[in-house]
Amino acid sequence: MQQFVNLTLGGVITGAVYAAFALALVLIWRSTRIVNFAQGAMAAITTFIALSLIESGQSYWVGLVVALLAGLVIGAVVERLVIRPVEGGPELNAVIVTLGLFIAIQALISVLFGVNQRAFVAPFSTIGFRVGDNSLALSPNTLFTLGAVLLVMVGLTALFRFTRVGLAMRASAFGQEVARLLGVRVGRMLTLGWALAAVVGSLAGMLIAAEVTFVTPTYMDALIVFGFVAAVLGGLDSPVGAVVGGLLLGLLLSYVRGYVGDELVGLAALVVLVVVLLVRPGGLFSTTQTRRA
Amino acid sequence: MSDLQTPASAAGAATSDAPVSATAASNASSAQATGGRTFLPRNTLLRHLLVLVLCAVGAVVLLESTDLGFNAQIGYVAYYAIAAGGLTVLTGLNGQISLGHGALMAVGGYTTALMLDAEEPLPLVVIFLAAVALTSLVGAVVGVAAARLHGPYLAGATLALAVGLPGLALYFKETLGGEQGLTVSSPDRPEWFTEAIRTLSGGSPSGVKWIAYISVACLLITYFLLANLMRSRVGRTWRAVRDQEVAAELAGISLGTWRVVAFVVSAAAAGLAGAVLALVVRLTAPTAFTIVLSLSLLTAIVIGGLGSLFGALVGSVLLVFLPRLLRDAGESLDMDAAQAAEISYVVYGVILVVVMLFAPAGLVGSIRLALLRSRARRSARG
Amino acid sequence: MADTGAHGSTASGAGAVGTSGAATGGTATAPAVLEVEGLSAAYGPVRALQDVTLRAEHGRITAVLGANGAGKTTLLRTISGLVRPTAGRVLLGGEDVTRAPVEAMVTKGMAHVPEGRGVIAELTVDENLRVGALFRGKVPSEEFDRVYSFFPRIAERRTQTAHTLSGGERQMLVIGRALLARPKVLLLDEPSLGLAPRIVAQIFAMVRHLVDTEGLSVLLVEQNARSALSVADTGVVLNLGRVVVTDDAARLAGDEDLRHAYLGF
Numbered sequence: 001m002q003q004f005v006n007l008t009l010g011g012v013i014t015g016a017v018y019a020a021f022a023l024a025l026v027l028i029w030r031s032t033r034i035v036n037f038a039q040g041a042m043a044a045i046t047t048f049i050a051l052s053l054i055e056s057g058q059s060y061w062v063g064l065v066v067a068l069l070a071g072l073v074i075g076a077v078v079e080r081l082v083i084r085p086v087e088g089g090p091e092l093n094a095v096i097v098t099l100g101l102f103i104a105i106q107a108l109i110s111v112l113f114g115v116n117q118r119a120f121v122a123p124f125s126t127i128g129f130r131v132g133d134n135s136l137a138l139s140p141n142t143l144f145t146l147g148a149v150l151l152v153m154v155g156l157t158a159l160f161r162f163t164r165v166g167l168a169m170r171a172s173a174f175g176q177e178v179a180r181l182l183g184v185r186v187g188r189m190l191t192l193g194w195a196l197a198a199v200v201g202s203l204a205g206m207l208i209a210a211e212v213t214f215v216t217p218t219y220m221d222a223l224i225v226f227g228f229v230a231a232v233l234g235g236l237d238s239p240v241g242a243v244v245g246g247l248l249l250g251l252l253l254s255y256v257r258g259y260v261g262d263e264l265v266g267l268a269a270l271v272v273l274v275v276v277l278l279v280r281p282g283g284l285f286s287t288t289q290t291r292r293a
Numbered sequence: 294m295s296d297l298q299t300p301a302s303a304a305g306a307a308t309s310d311a312p313v314s315a316t317a318a319s320n321a322s323s324a325q326a327t328g329g330r331t332f333l334p335r336n337t338l339l340r341h342l343l344v345l346v347l348c349a350v351g352a353v354v355l356l357e358s359t360d361l362g363f364n365a366q367i368g369y370v371a372y373y374a375i376a377a378g379g380l381t382v383l384t385g386l387n388g389q390i391s392l393g394h395g396a397l398m399a400v401g402g403y404t405t406a407l408m409l410d411a412e413e414p415l416p417l418v419v420i421f422l423a424a425v426a427l428t429s430l431v432g433a434v435v436g437v438a439a440a441r442l443h444g445p446y447l448a449g450a451t452l453a454l455a456v457g458l459p460g461l462a463l464y465f466k467e468t469l470g471g472e473q474g475l476t477v478s479s480p481d482r483p484e485w486f487t488e489a490i491r492t493l494s495g496g497s498p499s500g501v502k503w504i505a506y507i508s509v510a511c512l513l514i515t516y517f518l519l520a521n522l523m524r525s526r527v528g529r530t531w532r533a534v535r536d537q538e539v540a541a542e543l544a545g546i547s548l549g550t551w552r553v554v555a556f557v558v559s560a561a562a563a564g565l566a567g568a569v570l571a572l573v574v575r576l577t578a579p580t581a582f583t584i585v586l587s588l589s590l591l592t593a594i595v596i597g598g599l600g601s602l603f604g605a606l607v608g609s610v611l612l613v614f615l616p617r618l619l620r621d622a623g624e625s626l627d628m629d630a631a632q633a634a635e636i637s638y639v640v641y642g643v644i645l646v647v648v649m650l651f652a653p654a655g656l657v658g659s660i661r662l663a664l665l666r667s668r669a670r671r672s673a674r675g
Numbered sequence: 676m677a678d679t680g681a682h683g684s685t686a687s688g689a690g691a692v693g694t695s696g697a698a699t700g701g702t703a704t705a706p707a708v709l710e711v712e713g714l715s716a717a718y719g720p721v722r723a724l725q726d727v728t729l730r731a732e733h734g735r736i737t738a739v740l741g742a743n744g745a746g747k748t749t750l751l752r753t754i755s756g757l758v759r760p761t762a763g764r765v766l767l768g769g770e771d772v773t774r775a776p777v778e779a780m781v782t783k784g785m786a787h788v789p790e791g792r793g794v795i796a797e798l799t800v801d802e803n804l805r806v807g808a809l810f811r812g813k814v815p816s817e818e819f820d821r822v823y824s825f826f827p828r829i830a831e832r833r834t835q836t837a838h839t840l841s842g843g844e845r846q847m848l849v850i851g852r853a854l855l856a857r858p859k860v861l862l863l864d865e866p867s868l869g870l871a872p873r874i875v876a877q878i879f880a881m882v883r884h885l886v887d888t889e890g891l892s893v894l895l896v897e898q899n900a901r902s903a904l905s906v907a908d909t910g911v912v913l914n915l916g917r918v919v920v921t922d923d924a925a926r927l928a929g930d931e932d933l934r935h936a937y938l939g940f
Binding site: 029034035037082085086091092093094095096097099100101102103104105106107108110111114115218221222224225228229232261263264265266267268269270273274277278281 | 384388390392438441442443444445446448449450452453454456457458459460461463464583584585588591592595623628629631632635636637638639641642643644645646649650653
Binding site: 167 | 779786789795796797856
């Protein structure tokens with residue numbers, strides 16, 4: 001019983017991070033019909049930048065802010081320089097470009113920061129709360145993780161719902177040409193969308209780093225897969241779907257990890273993805289229009 | 294290998310306006326470029342056989358005139374090129390991307406390692422065939438799922454395969470060796486080989502040389518088969534499935550079936566590549582079959598210009614020799630070896646991006662397009 | 676629409692229309708808000724527009740008519756910058772806007788309602804309107820209320836997502852959205868497309884009303900020539916990317932040869 005509770009708690013927490021990462025993928029997909037396979041690597045490099053700062057004596061919070069800012073800049077630059085030319089072109093070209101970024105950025109991390117794994121100290125205690133004699137898989141740090149993800153979701157919802165920029169971004173995402181005719185600077189909105197997504201991705205990278213406590217240049221490889229699976233689970237088009245998909249996947253993978261084996265988590269994600277794509281390609285919440293995957 | 298000498302029947306120069314705007318998958322234009330090469334036989338099979346023999350002679354000369362270190366490098370080129378050749382069929386001809394070919398190579402590699410480890414190992418040919426067969430089977434399963442996906446969905450699914458499948462090696466630690474992997478016992482080299490080499494160059498051959506010969510033989514056979522397949526009705530059908538989805542479907546071509554077939558063929562090549570890798574590297578471990586391997590293969594075929602076997606070979610040669618150049622450069626800059634080795638992956642990534650942005654037809658494809666254009670201009674002039 | 680039965684006579688070809696020369700350009704009475712001079716455009720090697728000259732006058736409806744493929748939509752897309760012209764000029768209120776970016780057109784006073792209505796289906800009715808007013812900064816809510824007062828049917832649906840709207844309601848929404856931009860000239864692309872005759876009549880009547888009461892100027896592109904000519908002041912007939920004739924709308928509607936040759940009714 002205790003194991004089940006702890007696996008559930010653990011699943012919700014990793015699920016929240018998957019959700020954030022999936023959300024970042026969805027933001028980009030909605031506006032540019034591109035899956036940013038480089039998002040994991042982009043997040044990883046910002047985490048390593050933060051880690052260098054933290055190791056040099058700065059506080060976690062300075063590192064976090066710098067990581068998020070770095071994400072903002074990297075996202076904007078990437079969109080402007082290498083994504084813009086392939087936007088709206090053959091989809092294979094865009095896929096290959098993001099894969100190229102993936103491998104280049106990941107290798108760049110190794111070149112800049114070395115290939116060895118490094119300890120990442122969480123901002124809060126990672127010792128679980130105790131209930132009686134039992135230790136829960138819930139610690140001050142996991143509460144921080146949950147809170148941060150929640151804050152991002154509330155923030156993004158508010159941005160898209162209640163602000164003029166948010167409205168302009170949604171208009172650009174759903175009707176590029178119409179938005180341009182209405183005077184919306186669509187190009188800027190797409191850049192902003194990529195920048196925002198990269199910030200969310202960076203946050204997810206920082207949070208997962210604190211959860212796993214050790215980072216290597218490839219530590220986000222699995223997360224890009226899990227984020228993608230979560231996003232597809234939710235329909236790839238829907239922010240709400242991404243969040244629900246992330247939580248569901250987090251729970252499922254946590255049970256696989258606990259009851260079957262850590263090694264098979266990746267394979268379980270693959271199975272989920274294939275089943276969803278073949279059975280409900282529009283995602284779990286697709287209603288009328290089923291999109292062909 | 295072969296498609297530099299394609300027959301003059303195709304619409305090549307006459308329609309050179311069209312292929313100038315190349316996209317990633319479609320630059321292997323349905324009508325292949327052609328030179329006025331008349332010294333080769335017109336019959337495709339005969340021509341490919343001739344090229345095969347010439348290449349085999351060339352390979353023997355190359356292997357005998359270089360040292361063992363270089364022979365070993367040839368082995369690396371061979372397994373990259375075999376896998377890249379398979380990927381060429383899938384991505385270049387059929388328009389499907391796969392990031393799972395590293396994982397498929399693992400299937401071939403582990404099969405070979407396990408079978409060579411037996412008390413009385415079966416003949417190498419049988420082992421290789423088994424590796425190919427098993428990988429093809431896995432490829433068929435993946436292909437059935439993949440046939441219904443496209444673009445980013447397919448990339449994501451095969452990426453998940455690449456990340457997920459190595460987990461099996463960790464889970465079945467007992468048989469598959471877990472993190473450490475399996476060391477591969479060298480196959481016995483037969484007496485006739487030793488004799489043949491002795492008469493050829495007078496030296497006594499080592500295990501490395503035997504493996505280099507095996508690798509090159511596998512490469513040549515694979516490319517011979519793939520080249521014939523690409524020039525056949527099958528190859529044309531794949532191009533039709535890629536370029537004219539709707540028209541092909543109306544013509545009664547079952548898109549799904551042909552995509553699965555392409556995946557199986559391509560997986561078979563990956564299986565053989567994995568088998569060769571096992572022999573060449575002498576180790577199969579999860580770390581050898583990461584997503585980076587799959588992305589390297591993608592780089593090889595993108596450099597070569599999706600859809601050309603010759604391009605895939607050129608790309609594979611670069612994959613083997615570029616890292617060495619860069620590592621030396623990195624070490625001269627006081628980087629440690631592991632860090633310096635990563636520079637090549639930065640370069641691969643940059644190559645992928647730059648090629649897609651500026652020359653989606655790839656290196657070989659762009660050169661071919663330029664040739665085509667200048668030839669068209671010349672023929673237009675007079 | 677129901678009455679396109681006379682299509683058969685289109686075969687008479689370009690040279691058959693004797694009136695074209697005599698009738699051209701006799702009706703310029705009001706000042707032009709939009710002037711198109713010698714505009715040409717191409718899709719690759721295919722010439723879509725050739726040397727098109729026309730003007731949209733202040734407080735009037737100018738209808739551009741012609742068969743499918745005559746270049747009508749390309750004309751509007753070239754005017755608003757979505758297609759780059761190969762030659763010619765576009766003047767908006769006397770200012771040369773030929774090379775201005777698409778996003779800037781609306782701020783200069785040109786509102787373009789594209790073919791297929793251009794509703795952003797994922798946004799609500801209200802959000803669609805607000806997008807139309809974004810470039811103006813803060814817009815008083817009375818302006819929104821006024822647009823809703825023109826189109827009570829969409830006012831009832833302000834909080835619904837636009838994909839729930841019928842074709843007619845979508846057309847009302849995009850026209851209302853264009854009004855919020857307070858344009859000097861409104862470019863309307865095939866507003867009748869796929870709508871029932873009764874709805875078409877309603878929408879054209881509404882456009883006429885807005886022109887008469889609000890001083891709007893409209894460049895209307897229509898394949899449904901009969902309906903368009905019934906509300907327009909001036910008609911311009913396009914064929915294969917060229918202007919065949921420009922004349923008073925009533926006179927065009929009365930010219931039987933021309934109607935048979937190009938307008939299909």
